Amino acid sequence: MVTVHDVARVAGVSISTVSRALAAPERVAAATRARVQAAADALGYVPNRAASGLRAGRTSAVGLVVPDLENPYFASVTKGVQARARAAGLAVFVVDAEEDPHLEADLVASLAPQTDGLLLCSPRQDDAAVRDAAGRARVVLVNREVAGVPSVCTDHARGTELAIEHLRALGHARVAVVGGPERSWSQERRADGVRRAVERFDDLDVVELGAYRPHVDGGYSAADAAVATGATAVLAFNDLQALGLVRRLAGRGIRVPDDVSVVGCDDTFVAGLAATPLTTVRTDLRGMGATAVDLLADLLRPGNEPEAPRVVLPAELVVRASTADAPRVLVPSPAVAP
Amino acid sequence: MVTVHDVARVAGVSISTVSRALAAPERVAAATRARVQAAADALGYVPNRAASGLRAGRTSAVGLVVPDLENPYFASVTKGVQARARAAGLAVFVVDAEEDPHLEADLVASLAPQTDGLLLCSPRQDDAAVRDAAGRARVVLVNREVAGVPSVCTDHARGTELAIEHLRALGHARVAVVGGPERSWSQERRADGVRRAVERFDDLDVVELGAYRPHVDGGYSAADAAVATGATAVLAFNDLQALGLVRRLAGRGIRVPDDVSVVGCDDTFVAGLAATPLTTVRTDLRGMGATAVDLLADLLRPGNEPEAPRVVLPAELVVRASTADAPRVLVPSPAVAP
DNA sequence: GTCGCGTCTGCAAACGATTGTAGCCGCTGC
DNA sequence: GCAGCGGCTACAATCGTTTGCAGACGCGAC
Numbered sequence: 001m002v003t004v005h006d007v008a009r010v011a012g013v014s015i016s017t018v019s020r021a022l023a024a025p026e027r028v029a030a031a032t033r034a035r036v037q038a039a040a041d042a043l044g045y046v047p048n049r050a051a052s053g054l055r056a057g058r059t060s061a062v063g064l065v066v067p068d069l070e071n072p073y074f075a076s077v078t079k080g081v082q083a084r085a086r087a088a089g090l091a092v093f094v095v096d097a098e099e100d101p102h103l104e105a106d107l108v109a110s111l112a113p114q115t116d117g118l119l120l121c122s123p124r125q126d127d128a129a130v131r132d133a134a135g136r137a138r139v140v141l142v143n144r145e146v147a148g149v150p151s152v153c154t155d156h157a158r159g160t161e162l163a164i165e166h167l168r169a170l171g172h173a174r175v176a177v178v179g180g181p182e183r184s185w186s187q188e189r190r191a192d193g194v195r196r197a198v199e200r201f202d203d204l205d206v207v208e209l210g211a212y213r214p215h216v217d218g219g220y221s222a223a224d225a226a227v228a229t230g231a232t233a234v235l236a237f238n239d240l241q242a243l244g245l246v247r248r249l250a251g252r253g254i255r256v257p258d259d260v261s262v263v264g265c266d267d268t269f270v271a272g273l274a275a276t277p278l279t280t281v282r283t284d285l286r287g288m289g290a291t292a293v294d295l296l297a298d299l300l301r302p303g304n305e306p307e308a309p310r311v312v313l314p315a316e317l318v319v320r321a322s323t324a325d326a327p328r329v330l331v332p333s334p335a336v337a338p
Numbered sequence: 339m340v341t342v343h344d345v346a347r348v349a350g351v352s353i354s355t356v357s358r359a360l361a362a363p364e365r366v367a368a369a370t371r372a373r374v375q376a377a378a379d380a381l382g383y384v385p386n387r388a389a390s391g392l393r394a395g396r397t398s399a400v401g402l403v404v405p406d407l408e409n410p411y412f413a414s415v416t417k418g419v420q421a422r423a424r425a426a427g428l429a430v431f432v433v434d435a436e437e438d439p440h441l442e443a444d445l446v447a448s449l450a451p452q453t454d455g456l457l458l459c460s461p462r463q464d465d466a467a468v469r470d471a472a473g474r475a476r477v478v479l480v481n482r483e484v485a486g487v488p489s490v491c492t493d494h495a496r497g498t499e500l501a502i503e504h505l506r507a508l509g510h511a512r513v514a515v516v517g518g519p520e521r522s523w524s525q526e527r528r529a530d531g532v533r534r535a536v537e538r539f540d541d542l543d544v545v546e547l548g549a550y551r552p553h554v555d556g557g558y559s560a561a562d563a564a565v566a567t568g569a570t571a572v573l574a575f576n577d578l579q580a581l582g583l584v585r586r587l588a589g590r591g592i593r594v595p596d597d598v599s600v601v602g603c604d605d606t607f608v609a610g611l612a613a614t615p616l617t618t619v620r621t622d623l624r625g626m627g628a629t630a631v632d633l634l635a636d637l638l639r640p641g642n643e644p645e646a647p648r649v650v651l652p653a654e655l656v657v658r659a660s661t662a663d664a665p666r667v668l669v670p671s672p673a674v675a676p
Numbered sequence: 677g678t679c680g681c682g683t684c685t686g687c688a689a690a691c692g693a694t695t696g697t698a699g700c701c702g703c704t705g706c
Numbered sequence: 707g708c709a710g711c712g713g714c715t716a717c718a719a720t721c722g723t724t725t726g727c728a729g730a731c732g733c734g735a736c
Contacts, residue, residue, distance in 0.1 A: 053721090057721075069420065275584055276613075353723080679736085681735105682733095688726095690723100696718095701714090
């Protein structure tokens with residue numbers, strides 16, 4: 001292993017000069033700096049992170065906690081985080097909390113001391129737990145807002161509104177909205193969007209359906225209930241749910257979009273995967289991850305303490321093949337049990 | 339921050355005893371150990387990774403390099419790695435190489451000195467580059483084999499054989515096999531499987547199609563060529579390709595599986611996503627990640643140097659809805675340009 | 677009673693970087 | 707000509723942990 005001492009010897013300076021030449025170039029004479037740089041390059045010197053972290057009190061590493069890496073939503077966020085962190089010279093510890101708030105709290109506790117800060121995707125954790133995390137480490141929330149904690153998230157209310165507006169424009173008179181996990185932050189924001197849409201359009205009937213898992217199986221399970229409402233369009237909690245809906249509908253011989261329109265949410269890469277690509281509400285997920293890193297990097301700059309900025313990313317509608325005009329002849333209303 | 343000194347003071351021992359009590363319990367009297375443990379718990383002591391890494395010369399962190407986190411294949415592998423590493427007390431740096439061998443080499447070089455070892459998913463890197471990586475750090479390859487480097491991978495040849503066997507059993511007489519990237523290791527293993535199948539079944543016609551991207555668009559692009567061969571069944575390089583195939587076929591009015599059967603590969607979670615769930619060749623991806631961590635952990639145990647074990651995970655066929663009996667009446671052969 | 681041995685614990689030196697402080701040098705201005 | 711100053715660089719302390727070495731202690735055997 002090549003250390004500052006080796007570089008110092010080759011460059012004919014002391015180790016402190018080496019350190020400064022590399023970390024604070026302006027504090028070293030140009031000629032010296034060049035000699036040090038050359039020596040470092042020649043030897044292939046890479047600073048030992050443990051050593052510099054130990055002395056300087058920072059690790060140049062951040063932690064990213066996500067509920068599920070296999071969820072395309074978090075995969076994209078992770079990708080964005082990773083790319084921006086690399087550019088910023090930060091290493092990223094990624095941990096998968098397996099959608100378990102308990103495990104997540106453990107991970108936060110063990111990650112906090114060995115990183116400079118944490119990026120938290122904690123849709124289900126309650127505010128107190130999030131604040132506790134923010135007490136242990138510098139924290140930036142992703143797709144979640146808690147007072148006093150910096151965050152970056154999507155304008156879900158607006159996105160929901162856009163989706164409903166789109167469906168109404170296609171002539172749908174009754175829309176079913178499938179809910180995600182009850183304690184989820186984004187679920188509540190979407191409910192706001194539904195409320196706003198309902199207030200704006202009095203010719204529109206919106207039926208909200210109970211909590212379903214934000215996965216394919218959740219959509220699969222919600223499909224029958226959605227059809228039973230007599231709705232000709234369904235707005236899912238996310239793209240995975242939407243795909244589950246489509247699958248169940250297909251299984252019952254109900255065609256998408258001919259008989260029923262389906263709108264997903266998030267525009268994860270799976271939205272474009274199916275035979276009938278999903279109309280969905282788009283957010284720039286990688287951008288969200290990148291922004292979160294920026295926020296954290298700002299926080300880490302010495303002397304920046306009290307700010308707790310909230311960034312809200314816009315939501316926009318992407319129309320693909322899963323939505324169409326409302327059918328002329330309505331799907332017959334289901335028989336109601338006497 | 340609470341340090342060994344604090345714990346030592348509370349427990350009434352020296353810092354070396356604290357260190358030993360926690361790291362090598364058998365070297366400390368039971369009573370002392372208990373006192374130290376109690377003090378550590380009471381204070382919430384967490385060893386400083388930088389400091390212990392510095393002195394002990396290990397970081398207790400490993401790096402995981404994947405080509406694309408948004409690819410469900412690598413998402414699952416990452417998930418498996420992450421879970422097992424946590425159990426083993428290792429932190430995981432995850433980096434996305436953006437499918438760029440050049441960037442990947444850079445990442446390896448920068449990750450090597452700050453980790454105890456690397457897990458490499460490098461399907462496209464050439465052997466020399468992989469060996470170079472293995473020279474810089476302890477390396478375990480995932481889904482790739484290079485002489486002298488420990489690895490864990492899937493029996494792709496067998497998987498391919500199984501898939502073709504399945505299609506033949508359904509009465510398909512001509513099968514198109516869509517190739518992945520040319521320089522990909524698994525692509526070559528699959529070609530072996532095709533060869534074996536061709537040797538076994540002389541009543542079967544297998545047409546191999548040139549290199550297509552291992553993504554949805556690759557499958558989309560390959561679909562027409564596959565149909566043009568007159569094949570009634572198509573074996574894709576992976577699930578994403580298979581979904582792309584299905585989409586293009588649907589666009590041309592060709593039904594899956596009625597007119598053409600499609601088989602995916604890897605059984606990533608997207609295989610079950612579409613309206614017609616994919617028949618696919620399954621490997622335990624999370625298990626592969628976990629095994630890779632085990633291999634690396636073995637390598638890291640002091641005194642284990644020369645072994646370079648190769649683990650080959652079995653492949654098995656999962657039959658879902660995208661394959662069916664070959665159509666009685668063949669799809670008409672395409673007109674050939676004069 | 678003493679010796680020897682084994683078990684346990686403390687001392688102190690590392691690990692490799694950062695950083696406050698002090699010294700050196702050369703220049704300017706009086 | 708000398709004091710003063712500013713720009714660079716070297717010295718040495720320091721971060722929190724691990725670990726080789728040696729001392730202390732207790733116990734059994736002679």
